[in-house]
Amino acid sequence: MDQQGLTRINTAWALFQGLLIEALPFLLIGVLISALARWLAPGGRWLRRLPAHPLLGPLSGAALGFALPACECGNVPVARRMLVGGAPLGTALGFLFAAPVLNPIVIASTWAAFPAQPWLLLARPIGAVLVALALSLLLRLIPEERLLQADVLAERQLNQPLSAVNLLQRRSGLVGITTATASDQQESRQPLTRPPLQEVLSHGGREFMQLALLLVAGCVLAALVQTVLPRQWLLDLGSSPTSSILALMALSVVISVCSSVDAFLALSFAAQVTPGALLAFLLLGPVIDLKLAGLLGLLLRPRGLLLASAGAGLSVLLISQWINLWLL
Amino acid sequence: MKSHAPQAVALALWGLVLLRSSIDGRLDLLLRGVFHPLVSIAGLLLLVWAMLLVLPLQGRRSKTAAPVVAEAVTPRHWQSLVATALIAVLLIGLPPNPSFADLAQRRPGDDSSEAELAFVLPPAQRSLTDWVRLLRTQSDPRLYVGDPVRISGFVLPRNDGPPLLARLLVRCCLADGTPIGLPVRWPAGNPLPKADQWLQITGSMAVQQGLDGEELVVIPQRISVIPRPRRPLEP
Numbered sequence: 204m205d206q207q208g209l210t211r212i213n214t215a216w217a218l219f220q221g222l223l224i225e226a227l228p229f230l231l232i233g234v235l236i237s238a239l240a241r242w243l244a245p246g247g248r249w250l251r252r253l254p255a256h257p258l259l260g261p262l263s264g265a266a267l268g269f270a271l272p273a274c275e276c277g278n279v280p281v282a283r284r285m286l287v288g289g290a291p292l293g294t295a296l297g298f299l300f301a302a303p304v305l306n307p308i309v310i311a312s313t314w315a316a317f318p319a320q321p322w323l324l325l326a327r328p329i330g331a332v333l334v335a336l337a338l339s340l341l342l343r344l345i346p347e348e349r350l351l352q353a354d355v356l357a358e359r360q361l362n363q364p365l366s367a368v369n370l371l372q373r374r375s376g377l378v379g380i381t382t383a384t385a386s387d388q389q390e391s392r393q394p395l396t397r398p399p400l401q402e403v404l405s406h407g408g409r410e411f412m413q414l415a416l417l418l419v420a421g422c423v424l425a426a427l428v429q430t431v432l433p434r435q436w437l438l439d440l441g442s443s444p445t446s447s448i449l450a451l452m453a454l455s456v457v458i459s460v461c462s463s464v465d466a467f468l469a470l471s472f473a474a475q476v477t478p479g480a481l482l483a484f485l486l487l488g489p490v491i492d493l494k495l496a497g498l499l500g501l502l503l504r505p506r507g508l509l510l511a512s513a514g515a516g517l518s519v520l521l522i523s524q525w526i527n528l529w530l531l
Numbered sequence: 532m533k534s535h536a537p538q539a540v541a542l543a544l545w546g547l548v549l550l551r552s553s554i555d556g557r558l559d560l561l562l563r564g565v566f567h568p569l570v571s572i573a574g575l576l577l578l579v580w581a582m583l584l585v586l587p588l589q590g591r592r593s594k595t596a597a598p599v600v601a602e603a604v605t606p607r608h609w610q611s612l613v614a615t616a617l618i619a620v621l622l623i624g625l626p627p628n629p630s631f632a633d634l635a636q637r638r639p640g641d642d643s644s645e646a647e648l649a650f651v652l653p654p655a656q657r658s659l660t661d662w663v664r665l666l667r668t669q670s671d672p673r674l675y676v677g678d679p680v681r682i683s684g685f686v687l688p689r690n691d692g693p694p695l696l697a698r699l700l701v702r703c704c705l706a707d708g709t710p711i712g713l714p715v716r717w718p719a720g721n722p723l724p725k726a727d728q729w730l731q732i733t734g735s736m737a738v739q740q741g742l743d744g745e746e747l748v749v750i751p752q753r754i755s756v757i758p759r760p761r762r763p764l765e766p
Contacts, residue, residue: 210630217629220622221561221704224552227545228566228573235576401535404584408538411577412611415545419618429706433637460707467702468709472639 211430219426222459222494223419226276229461230414233277237284238407242397244288251363255291261339264290264297265332268305274461275303275489276418279498280410286355286502289362292347293339299502300515301335303462303489304328313485316466317473322530323482330486330522337518338490338511342503350507352500417497425459425493432457444527447480448520455488462489479527483519490515535584537608543581544619549574557626559762562704631685631699631763632726635710641700654678654736659698660765662747663711672747675736680749683731683757686724687712691742694723696732696749701764708764714741714748724754729763731755 244250254260264285271281282299286292303309305328317323342350351359460468469484476484491499491512499508552558553571562570641663652661654675659682666672687697687710695712699705715732716739717723724730734751 207633210633213627214629214633216625217561217627218634218706220552220557220627222706223622224549224558224570225562225566225704227549228569231573231576401584404580405535405538408535408542408580408584409608411545412538412541412615415541416611416614416618425706430637458706460703464703464707468707472709475639 215426215430218429219422222422222425226418226422226461226494227415229274229277230280230418231411233280234407234411234414236271237280237410238403240284241406242400242403250285250288250290253290253294255293257293257340257343258336260291260293261297261336262332264294265301265305265335267298268302269307271302271306274463275495276461276498278302279502280414283355283502286351287358287362289359293343296339296342297335300338300490301331304331308463312463313466316470326482326526327485330482331489333522334486334490334515334518338514341510341514342507345507345510350503352502352504355502414498414501417501418494421459421494421497425457428457428493444477444479445524447477448483448523448527451476451480451484452487452516452519455484456492458488459492459494460488477527478530479523482526483523486522487515487519537612539581539584541612541615542577542584544615546574546577546581548619548622549577551623555626556761559764560627560629563701563764563766566703629705630727632687634708635687635697635699638709641709641711655681658682659684659696659713660711662713666747672738672745675747676738678736680736681733682713682749683729683760684712686726686728686730688726693717696730698765699763701766714739714746716748716750718751729757729759731757
């Protein structure tokens with residue numbers, strides 16, 4: 204291999220390490236919150252009390268982002284905990300897709316990076332909520348058993364009221380009882396005692412081990428693509444309103460930088476792109492990027508992941524086009 | 532076989548990776564300074580977590596708590612553990628050695644417009660980054676002609692001119708690094724410096740005709756080759 208090839212491998216290795224080492228603490232925060240929730244609220248009853256309304260559910264899930272000021276890597280284990288705890292699907296998805304933007308740190312960093320553009324401070328959280336709403340409504344079209352990964356679904360069905368699980372999927376309970384009775388029975392069979400701390404730690408440890416390996420795969424992919432693809436090509440595409448949005452969407456997927464600092468990165472090329480493209484970069488990255496793909500694959504089956512990616516791309520494109528029409 | 536061992540070993544390995552990275556100085560090459568304590572704390576937490584898993588906590592359990600059920604260790608757990616161990620060994624054994632020039636050549640330059648600077652250092656004390664930021668607020672290059680310069684950076688080759696002396700600005704990690712640079716009038720008759728070489732230049736500022744009109748250029752009086760600084764990234 205020639206010197207240039209070796210230099211590029213060294214650079215890709217450093218990029219990989221940078222992405223991974225920066226993301227691991229946030230992943231740990233997410234897993235710790237998930238483990239704490241499992242210990243403090245065994246059975247996840249409070250999760251099942253979250254609204255299941257198609258609109259209120261995702262909105263309340265999005266609002267929970269204020270309770271977890273972490274970036275998208277930390278949100279995945281918490282969203283997984285919500286899903287397996289029996290939270291309404293729309294609520295968990297609303298949290299998964301909107302919380303990486305709708306949290307105090309991200310809003311503050313956006314303000315710090317763009318103090319002279321107050322429209323962005325409003326458009327980013329509102330856009331994130333709209334994207335999360337669109338994705339929640341879209342993913343509800345797929346039955347849960349074809350949307351969620353098998354292990355998530357199995358644990359989720361154990362924690363759902365019997366009335367919410369069809370007869371073939373039930374592993375316990377009685378056939379032919381009324382919904383109210385089934386719910387009562389489900390409530391009564393929940394353990395009242397907390398699981399032992401060591402069991403919670405072991406469960407969380409297994410989750411961290413699994414997620415960290417998926418994060419490694421995502422970081423390898425992101426580092427390789429960043430090393431091979433010159434970033435200027437994407438920015439050069441961004442001369443017209445639509446192509447600038449598409450270029451910045453592609454850039455956000457490739458760069459895979461965490462949502463708490465992406466506004467500062469966007470600052471470096473904000474003058475070269477349209478306002479809609481800038482917003483597209485800030486909206487899409489927290490929902491889907493190369494680093495996140497593996498982590499999201501732990502929750503969603505490939506069909507769900509593809510639909511979520513396509514839906515996120517389309518909704519971000521529409522919102523950003525509207526911004527360009529309004530501001531240009 | 533039932534045990535917490537695979538989780539404990541995997542957590543300890545990740546903890547060691549983060550702590551080792553905090554100690555051996557590689558974070559200075561990879562992450563912005565504000566994230567360094569976070570990495571160290573995460574490493575410590577992972578080690579404590581691993582220790583809690585192997586220590587016998589059962590004796591301290593509440594009497595009302597359910598009995599501890601260790602999870603059955605499956606082949607998948609062992610595979611995950613082997614993969615974690617392999618990655619940890621590679622991360623610890625192969626520290627990063629990026630080429631800033633290679634990275635910067637594939638990135639667009641930082642184009643952010645600075646707000647007015649609240650405090651401006653005397654010319655000889657300004658770093659390369661200070662100079663670039665100052666030029667964005669007061670873009671008339673003629674204001675600085677003759678000012679003394681003492682800056683350091685790496686050599687960044689360009690396709691459309693002689694190499695720049697450059698630095699990488701990093702907001703989060705190396706993946707978002709964007710280059711900034713100043714043109715240098717390299718001494719005639721000498722070979723151009725190599726890409727990635729770290730130089731300290733003492734000289735003065737002058738004006739030359741660039742691609743987009745007049746631009747500031749560093750006229751070196753003394754060029755010294757220096758090792759890469761311990762903290763080469765700029766916030």
